[in-house]
Amino acid sequence: MANMGDALDGILVAGAGIGGLTAALGLAQRGRAVTIVEAFEAPSEIGAGLQVPPNACHVLDSLGVLDELKKKASVPDRICLGDAVSGRIVLSLDVNRDGADDGTYLTAHRALLHGVLYNAAMAHPSITLLAGHRIVDVAEGDDAVTVTAAHGGDRAELNAPAVIGADGIWSILRHAVAGAGTPQPTGRIAMRAVVPAPAGAQANAVVAWMAPHAHLVTYPVRNAETRNLVAVIRGTTGKTSWSESIDLDTLEHLFEKLDHTPYGDLNDHAEWTAWPLYSVDPHGQWHSDRICLLGDAAHGMEPFAAQGAAMAIEDGQVLAKAIADAGTDFTNAFKAFHAARAERVRRVAQRTAFNRFTYHQAGIGRLARNLGFRLRPASAFRADLDWLYGYRA
Ligand SMILES: Cc1cc2nc3c(=O)[nH]c(=O)nc-3n(C[C@H](O)[C@H](O)[C@H](O)COP(=O)(O)OP(=O)(O)OC[C@H]3O[C@@H](n4cnc5c(N)ncnc54)[C@H](O)[C@@H]3O)c2cc1C
Structure with a gap:
């Protein structure tokens, strides 16, 4: 279990789902240390099938997991x-x-796609997973974000310079981003x-x-x-x-x-x-100075264009690149991420409605x-x- 008040040098990713694992792998590939905080104890077979279109396969290939x-x-x-x-x-x-x-x-079955990303992340020396830790509170300060996670009957506090909210459609992290869309x-x-x-x-x-x-x-x-x-x-x-x-x-x-x-x-x-x-309106805010939402947390969509997982995968990759380019200037990284993704996501949401x-x-x-x-x-x-x-x- 994480200790009270643990300070992380690297980036904290909330949620080891499809988008969170993609972002973690993208960051680790670029030399950044990542701690993932995830509610599940171990991946499960819950779910059914997903479509993995070419725009998502391209990212999976660059992460080295497509062949698997x-x-x-x-x-x-x-x-x-x-x-x-x-x-x-x-x-x-x-x-x-x-x-x-x-x-x-x-x-593929969702568990299969999730499994290849999960195994690659667990094999990477720069990625640490805190499984069985459900995030229950988030507070953003001037220099760090404090995330409180429940683990059994205990609570852990983690301080990180930046947090990626990849915690899905029922995101807790979005409550710390003023103006974020709600499901x-x-x-x-x-x-x-x-x-x-x-x-x-x-x-x-x-x-x-x-x-x-x-x-x-x-x-x-x-x-x-x-x-x-x-x-x-x-x-x-x-x-x-x-x-x-x-x-x-x-x-x-x-x-x-x-x-x-x-x-x-x-x-x-x-x-x-x-x-x-x-669904979550993609026009809502996606980030604050030190917290950035991605995937369903930022812009959950109905499955009419079969792009929900693909959007989380694209987001994870683009956000990892933006953070790598911006060094420790997370606010600028998140602005660059939003600028790169907003129009694309809106267009996919429009196609979904059509x-x-x-x-x-x-x-x-x-x-x-x-x-x-x-x-x-x-x-x-x-x-x-x-x-x-x-x-x-
Ligand atoms: C178990 C499961 C099964 C699914 N099955 C299907 C399916 O069969 N077909 C389909 O089209 N879509 C399915 N989805 C949804 C689909 O995976 C997502 O819509 C899409 O991949 C977007 O990914 P995401 O990374 O934004 O969110 P997700 O892939 O949903 O990942 C969110 C992650 O955050 C974790 N999390 C949530 N809240 C907290 C918290 N408070 N603290 C810590 N961790 C937290 C979740 O456990 C999960 O691992 C499923 C999602 C889940 C979680």
């Missing part, structure tokens, strides 16, 4: 959009094309399950089946026989538990619409976990959407995604 991830992740060959009502695919884009310069697109319920829930791939499924594709007011995304995790399902439907829950207000009719309705697809009969077999969807509008269309809007997708050449869609997947943090 590729050994166990799935490598899809297509991203498709399907109309659940008719069971027809309306758009199909090839990814991981031989000889193309598109970068790597992977899908707002979106009125939607992500229902997640991992299931054996049904016969005839598009084995190696990421497919989003769009239905009125709901959609289902499926992709391989671990191997082509295991698929991740994410259904986004209307409803609200408590932070982590089911409640009466989940609109199970919407889930039933979604699966009725999926009858024409290989996923129509999965609802009976899938063991769903419900994740209420919250996809939500498009995917959940009903009636005439649905027909117009499908027609638009069919008429527009795939090359135009690909060019439209260059800014998203081609970004190199």
Whole structure:
């Protein structure tokens, strides 16, 4: 356990999640000492699948962990959009094309992505992890930030010259940043399950089946026989538990619409976990003089563009570079980080909102959407995604 009043020379990272581990590795690669304070005692298998698009894979490659991830992740060959009502695919884009310069697109269980980052961080001599320490209070002074963490029945106080708040959507660190955004319920829930791939499924594709007011995304995790399902439907829950207000009719309705697809009969077999969807306005403050938020803590997003983990990964890398460039002038480093990231994150948030509008269309809007997708050449869609997947943090 950390001792009362421990003073750290290096940077304190709050949270050993996807963004916190990326930032820690990026800093350690640049010769900086890092202490990570994390609530969990050990990484868990909690969670389901994540998409790891080329913009994230580029960062993972520069951190030296992409090859390890590729050994166990799935490598899809297509991203498709399907109309659940008719069971027809309306758009199909090839990814991981031989000889193309598109970068790597992977899908994986979150625990796998987290595991490769975690193992690399634990192997690095400049990174120390205080596991089982839940941060309960933060106070910023002129020269240092004091972080109080609960560990069992004890409390530890740590003083660091700068703190990165990578503690996720329910960030404690954001309370110490005046004007930071706060998580707002979106009125939607992500229902997640991992299931054996049904016969005839598009084995190696990421497919989003769009239905009125709901959609289902499926992709391989671990191997082509295991698929991740994410259904986004209307409803609200408590932070982590089911409640009466989940609109199970919407889930039933979604699966009725999926009858024409290989996923129509999965609802009976899938063991769903419900994740209420919250978002954090990216226009809020991201930093004070000595505390900087990243990832979900700064700008949590709904999963309509499948970029939540990727944004945390990009943030971690850009923030590590900004701190390395600014030496001990953390305020300037955080300003440079915000300047480099704000427009990008806002654009991704806009794309997320656009996809939500498009995917959940009903009636005439649905027909117009499908027609638009069919008429527009795939090359135009690909060019439209260059800014998203081609970004190199
Ligand atoms: C256990 C878990 C499972 C998930 N599963 C999925 C999934 O299946 N699919 C999906 O799309 N997204 C999932 N997510 C969310 C996804 O990982 C994030 O939205 C995304 O990666 C952004 O990363 P982040 O680094 O900002 O936050 P996260 O990856 O959520 O990391 C935040 C970290 O901070 C730690 N933390 C939080 N509060 C404190 C505190 N007070 N003191 C110390 N540490 C703290 C958390 O334990 C966590 O390790 C999951 C998140 C978690 C924590």
